[in-house]
Amino acid sequence: MSDAETRVVVVGASLAGLRGAEALREAGFAGPLTIVGAEPHRPYDRPPLSKAVLTGEVAADATTLPNLVALEADWRLGTPATHLDRTRRLLTLASGETLPYDRLLIATGASARPWRDSAQAAFRGVHTLRGRDEAEALRRDLAAGPGHVLIIGGGFIGCEVAAACRTLGLPVTLAETGPTLLARVLGRHLGAVVGALHERLGTTLRSGVKVEALEDDGTGRVVRARLEDGSVIAADVVVVALGAVRNTAWLEGSGLAFDAGGIDCDAQGYVLDAADAPDTRIAAAGDVARFPHPLYPGRRIALEHWGHAVAQGRHAGRLLAGLAPEPYRDVPAFWSSQGGITLKSVGLTEGADGFCIARGSLKEGRFLAVYGREGRCIAAVAFDCARWLPAYADLIAEGAPFPPEPTGVDAGPFTVLPPDFPEPARKDRS
Ligand SMILES: Cc1cc2nc3c(=O)[nH]c(=O)nc-3n(C[C@H](O)[C@H](O)[C@H](O)COP(=O)(O)OP(=O)(O)OC[C@H]3O[C@@H](n4cnc5c(N)ncnc54)[C@H](O)[C@@H]3O)c2cc1C
Structure with a gap:
């Protein structure tokens, strides 16, 4: 042009x-x-x-x-x-x-998807996190040393905020409706690994629970959350991390x-x-x-x-600009840092019917998992071992057979496990 x-x-x-x-x-x-x-x-x-x-x-x-x-x-x-x-x-x-x-x-x-009750969402101490101003408001509340932080939603943002709270030494509970953290993206197996990481960091996990309502002290300051099972979590800061x-x-x-x-x-x-x-x-x-x-x-x-x-x-x-580029086909890639661990992924796990640990091991906490669907590699997720990832991005781009052929330091022969998604895996982060 x-x-x-x-x-x-x-x-x-x-x-x-x-x-x-x-x-x-x-x-x-x-x-x-x-x-x-x-x-x-x-x-x-x-x-x-x-x-x-x-x-x-x-x-x-x-x-x-x-x-x-x-x-x-x-x-x-x-x-x-x-x-x-x-x-x-x-x-x-x-x-x-x-x-x-x-x-x-x-x-x-x-x-950020807002809390479903707008009056409760407006309580002082209730936050969402998407923009710089929201981050600054939450940082201020965390720096003030709250008695207890509740995070609603165990997706990537919820996990990262929980890790940040623990870095600050704050008591924090992470409530998630699914069976484990990140289960809709990683499946239950690997979601449980992320859950264990956060428990080691000192976060209290409440999985399989739904927060029903937020309650204030009568002056518009949040003080607790009421769960569907009747239990109550005291919290003076609440982070609503329910996706976008x-x-x-x-x-x-x-x-x-x-x-x-x-x-x-x-x-x-x-x-x-x-x-x-x-x-x-x-x-x-x-x-x-x-x-x-x-x-x-x-x-x-x-x-x-x-x-x-x-x-x-x-x-x-x-x-x-009129350059008529080729149709966009970059392999999706993502990273997240939580409590000193860097999780990186290529491809999309959604719809995977199996996964295997191709490198490292769950036990040592450094591993690379490959996800497959109908005999093709569709995604790979690396926990603290990102240098192995590019080779798997190429396999995904090629639609290489799943499970992949073991090469070099791969952990083969591979045992293929069901990823065990609680419901169809989400294609995006939350
Ligand atoms: C807290 C947080 C942490 C993240 N961490 C990671 C990470 O670790 N790794 C990773 O890969 N990705 C991460 N992401 C995701 C990544 O930041 C987003 O994918 C990226 O910002 C998307 O860019 P975008 O420009 O498409 O949209 P946005 O960044 O959402 O920007 C859209 C802009 O459009 C503006 N806008 C909206 N409506 C209008 C309108 N009607 N008129 C004019 N302007 C409008 C918005 O105000 C906003 O400024 C994170 C996202 C968040 C929120």
């Missing part, structure tokens, strides 16, 4: 939007570029928010993402897009401003195909309308995009992975 009159607007001033805008400039786009963000901040990094920011090792406002390319963009921060008129190619912002566009990148990501909801509500009336699980895209990355036809002026990227992936046929996937937001953001930038 060399036309200096072509106007590009990016909606969502975070990781995917920033890297998409940079890719546009790198591809030679020299026209007017506007970046719209709901938050008042320049793009910042989220992974530290549930880790080093909570322990106070990194200040929340020290997480700003570097610009890798000179952008020369007009920024509209602190004012979300509220309406998209595709016929007039006009975007409306909460400020009332309207922005015409010729190409649009939608990178509005996700928000995609930021798509502002697309109401746009004619595009979306719901709270994402905005539908085709294999190139163009958004689809309600009749499944691509709008080739608009691409989506990052957490908000739900797209077909050749490794996971028959459905569209939406990821919540940092590396994916970078790669798909860059892909969308090149697409809108």
Whole structure:
């Protein structure tokens, strides 16, 4: 796109939007570029928010993402897009401003799923964690030395927050409806390994329980949680870590195909309308995009992975610059740090019908598990042994047979076990 009159607007001033805008400039786009963000901040990094920011090792406002390319963009921060008129190619912002566009990148990501009772969610001491301001508010409450922290939800965010609380020496209970932590992503076997890690760190685990209600002290300060089984957990800080909801509500009336699980895209990355036809002026990227992936046929996937937001953001930038890149097919990759352990994964475990320990052992706490489906490798998860992972990413990309052929220091012959998911595995982190 060399036309200096072509106007590009990016909606969502975070990781995917920033890297998409940079890719546009790198591809030679020299026209007017506007970046719209709901938050008042320049793009910042989220992974530290549930880790080093909570322990106070990194200040929340020290997480700003570097610009890798000179952008020369007009920024509209602190004012979300509220309406998209595709016929007039006009975007409306909460400020009332309207922005015409010729190409649009939608990178509005996700928000933390709120506690289901809005009055209880508003109690002082009750937190969700998605953005920098939420992280700073939670850090302040943790630094004040609460008597007991309750975390609701044993997904990745819940586990990371629990580990941060233990680093601070705070008493913490982690309540999870599933049978173990991370069971929907890893299955019960490996979820139990993560559970044991957190118990060793000093977290009290309550699995298979549902928190029914939060209660206050009569002045709006949370003091306890009531569980469905009638038991009570005293807590003056509660972290609601129940996954994410995609930021798509502002697309109401746009004619595009979306719901709270994402905005539908085709294999190139163009958004689809309600009749499944691509709008080739608009691409989506990052957490908000739900797209077909050749490794996971028959459905569209939406990821919540940092590396994916970078790669798909860059892909969308090149697409809108007219470079016609190959359909996006990067193997999903993710990491999490909890209590000194780094867990890294490639591929998606969802739908796996078996897994085996290919390297290391559960006993020594350093191992690599490979997940398979219908005789093909679909995912690998490394506990504290990430250097082994790239080779398995290649096997997954090739659709290599499962169980894999033992090579080198592999622990073969492999015993294949059922992953034992409590329900269909989630495709995303929570
Ligand atoms: C606490 C936390 C820890 C994480 N840790 C890890 C990790 O360890 N490893 C890993 O791989 N991934 C991790 N992730 C996931 C990773 O950070 C995300 O995948 C990534 O941030 C997604 O980037 P994005 O740009 O697509 O969306 P987001 O980062 O969600 O950004 C979307 C932006 O759009 C804005 N927006 C929303 N609606 C509008 C609107 N209508 N108009 C304008 N702007 C709008 C939002 O305010 C936000 O700034 C973590 C996420 C969180 C929240």
